[in-house]
Amino acid sequence: MSLLQDVWNRLRVQCHKQLCDVWNPNMTPVCRKTSLSSLGFHSSICDLALQSGPPTLKLGSHSLTFRHGQWVRHGRAWEKSRLQSLGWRLQSLEEENRELKLRLEVLIDLLVDTTVHMHTLEREVSEMERVRQVRHPEKNVAKEKGPSMTG
Structure with a gap:
């Protein structure tokens, strides 16, 4: 849509320049009656003939066709550039995906090492406490009784 907006803005600026130079709101244009018979046969057929098919707008290498209430792009140049940009985007996303998988694998390895x-x-702590209980059984009994109340 930005392409159509850009074209519309350019046309509006161009028409504004032309109308400001010529148009005077105080003057009304003179209307003349013209019959179709006064026009030549060839010119009337060319001017008044309806084109077959939907209306098409060509801007440089871009071509737009009005179908089913919407302007649709078509043309080889646009399709090739679009496919090429999608290919580059796919390649960059696949590369990013590989990198993220590698990072995930490294993080999982770190988690496993830390857990081990x-x-x-x-x-080791439980073994040290077991050894301490075996060597100093009197401290364990005092701990079980709790602090003494002297007073």
Whole structure:
């Protein structure tokens, strides 16, 4: 739609320049009656003949056709450039996807290493507490009774 808006803005500026130079709101144009018979046969057929098919607008390498209430783009130049840009976009997205998968794999490996290390530390702590209970059983009894109330 931005292409149509750009064309519309250019036409509006051009028409504004031409109308401001010539048009005077105080003057009314003179109407003349013209019959179709006064025109030549060839010119009347060419001027008044309806074109077959939907209206088409060509702007440079772009071509627009009005179908079913909408302007539709078509033309080889547009299709090739669109396919090429989509191909580049697909390639960049696939590359980004590969990179994200690699990052995910690295993060999972880090998580596994950290989890293994945590379990190892937990086992060492539990082993140290078991050894302490075996060596100093009197401290464990005092802990079980709780703090003494002296006073």
